[in-house]
Amino acid sequence: MTLSIRWKVTLATLVAVACGLVLAGILAIQSLQQQEIAQLSEVLDARTKLVDFGLRPLFEASSPPERSTLQAVARELAERASARVTVVAADGTVLADSAVREADLPAVENHLSRPEIQQAAATGQGQDIRASQTTGERTMYRAVAMSRPAGAPPVFVRAGLPMTLLDREVAKLQQNLILALGAAFGVAVSLSVWLARSLTRPLSNIARAAQQLAAGERTIRIATDAHDEVGLLAATLNDMADQLHAKIAELSEDRAQLLAMLTSMVEGVMVLDYRGHVLQVNPALERMFGVTRAEARGRSCAEVFPHERLNELVSAILATRTNREDEILLPPSGRCLHIEASVAGGERENEAFAVLVFHDITELRRLEKIRKDFVANVSHELRTPLTSIKGYVEALLDGAKDDPEALNKFLDIILKQSDRLNLILEDLLELSKIESGRVSFKQDPLDIRSVVERTLSMIKPIADKKGHRLVTELDDRLPPIAGDEDRLVQVLTNLLDNAVKYTPERGMITVAARLVPEPARALPEHRALELSVSDTGIGIPEQDRPRVFERFYRVDKARSRELGGTGLGLAIVKHIVEGHGGQVWVEGRQPQGSRFVVRLPLRHPSRLAAQLTETNTA
Structure with missing residues (x-):
């Protein structure tokens, strides 16, 4: 689907504004989310240290604390710190967890692979945000390695705060931002439509006027009140339209005259470019070779007209750039064509380089042959009785006239040959009168x-x-x-x-x-x-x-x-x-x-x- 310039400008503006608003909203949400996470991280760090401080006396005693005691202290510290408290041994075994019942502690998964535990084992403290496999809530975890006497295995204390409140705040913030961005986008739509309309209205008027001019309405003028570049464009187009109409009228007249000449010509005409490709043929040539203009135009002459002598002539013209003449026979009809090739000299594509004119001289050659045959036949037909008459006259002169029997016989033959000669002449005269139209047939x-x-x-x-x-x-x-x-x-x-x-x-x-x-x-x-x-x-x-x-x-x-x-x-x-x-x-x-x-x-x-x-x- 083709869009107008107005909609293109409107949509481009709206896309740009929408992208800016969406990007700004994402950056704002990310910034606020990062700020909230940083604050929550500071709070969790403080609570983790307090929990570590509260559990340290249990592990400083001479004997390890009982699991029940450790579980009870962990629950109490979790209530005071408002956080989930987990105690993890050096091998990843969960010693206590405020979110898990004491009877279920043996079934808790080994925590040595948790990212925060691994970080605490490496650097003394670690932090991670993920969904808890135990509670299923998205939780921020912070773990620290508890200070132990030299040679004692490390114990990790981890505190976790659910991010439900943070997610709720972020969701509310997102909702408010979406409302604000939607309102801003609505304002942007109105401004974009107004701006696009004010910019494209003069161009639309120019486009409509140009379409009417193209349709042949020469009286249409492009009217605009603008004095900027659009007004200059309208004035320039008006001047160009006047010149264009004058040129079109002149070219149309020339083309009509040329087309009338080419169409009415009995001779075939073919125009070639410098590569030997056909640019134009007239109807007479189409009839001669049995091709159409659509089939011939733009194709090589050798491809359209597979005639060896014609293609040799075209090749010679392209090579020597000189005028040439030749005669060809078209199989199977046997038509004889006389070709006159003139070099026009166009050196660029779609420019006339050579013009070939084809004269159909089949009838002329046939008449020439008939004339020659007629002269030969008439000469032969007349010579036969004349030779006979001359021979018998010479025989009579040589003495046969003295023989009465031979005299009568020879004179009878001379009479018959004279009658035959007269009959030939009468038939010739009769045929000549009929052919010349001097004999009118009754109706x-x-x-x-x-x-x-x-x-x-x-x-x-x-x-x-x-x-x-x-x-x-x-x-x-x-x-x-x-x-x-x-x-x-x-x-x-x-x-x-x-x-x-x-x-x-x-x-x-x-x-x-x-x-x-x-x-x-x-x-x-x-x-x-x-x-x-x-x-x-x-x-x-x-x-x-x-x-x-x-x-x-x-x-x-x-x-x-x-x-x-x-x-x-x-x-x-x-x-x-x-x-x-x-x-x-x-x-x-x-x-x-x-x-x-x-x-x-x-x-x-x-x-x-x-x-x-x-x-x-x-």
Whole structure:
């Protein structure tokens, strides 16, 4: 529990006063007790000497006194001296004791071990205070060695005074002192509370005002009438609060601007100190490396980001203190990051030493690769028909034109290669227009059944030549969709054309359409239309499936050129489907063949159905 300054001052004062009073009371009691004991000791010494004097004639006789006589004298002397009288022989045997009956004397314990007896044997007299084993009372004993003729064994005379009266007086004195000390302590409590309150009230006012200032109440001022150090402190705090609020406002504005920049940056930013410990990271970097700011801050860069090349770059910056650049790949995603490291130069802890900016150039590198592959593929695809045309023209020029049969054959080949070259150029132009956004897709309501029937009517003659069987599996409950009918026919035509080409003779090609839940939506009523083309052809290896929609990508290049085609059909399909807000992918079939799936979203099916009805009626 935290105590306020007022209570701390009060309790400290009370503890000091209480300790002083208790110490004074103990010293007073001890002093009075020692004084009473000294007086009692003087009285006991005098009485012991009187008892010794009274017993000495009995031991100066020629024969030792009788025990009964000695016991009777001891009792009489005890009554006269108002003290307990004990006579102890040199061997510790109790010869007489006024507090013990004569018949019980033989059972009394040997007194040679008593401290006062031992002192008297050594120095002639001794004294001790203890509880009597015979009477049980706390008693002061004083013993003297009786004067005896030379060679006679010593006899010790001991007198004892019970300290009951002394204890009673001391107890009464203690009671009076406790009452006095309690009254003094009560006065001290009142004075301490008043003193603590008068001293801490201005400080309490300052503390409350400081709490309100810390809570953001800038209009609060510390008011005090004191002209001492407390008043000077209040004035100083008021000035400091004004300056602090100005600095806080300035820093808050700068921090908000910096935070907005760091948060909105697409590039990742990491700030390191001179030891290589992370001071700050922005949200973009958190997303790049999958770490949080709380996990990264204060830890070593090598510990947070276990990337060998990145840590080598950081080590080089810390060692050379120079700006550097590098590129790294992040496993397992394969993202490519370009790093620009600038040295800020902070030499102390929690100071920025280096700032690293991470640019995600994965897409740039991918586009560069696509561009290079595209240029290489286009060059190759164009070179093939051009080489063929050039070769046959040269053959004609070399004399083949004079042979009518060869002339017709070569001209027919040149025509086919020219048509192929023209088809490649048309597909390239078509793909370029779609990618550049110059082609706008219609959003007319249409029935997918009409799209399938129109496409099958064009593909059936080609399929019949190879003996293929075309099968349709269309759901009767298919709603209308919004789209461009000509473009969707182009999509389905390309997919069916590929299925016919890559399916051996007498195969089966299936066109299916059904409703499926929209995966991007949480509610079940948001559905999509899934159109699929399945075949029993040669199939596509799993590792090649993700790339079949790239331009000019061919699984089996020799077989693809043998069967014809430009290598751009599936790329066009992908862009048309994505232009309708849909998705397209390919799946493997068991035991053989492929299944191409086109998923198109449904937009306001009830409204589209009404529009389609109006169109058919018109």
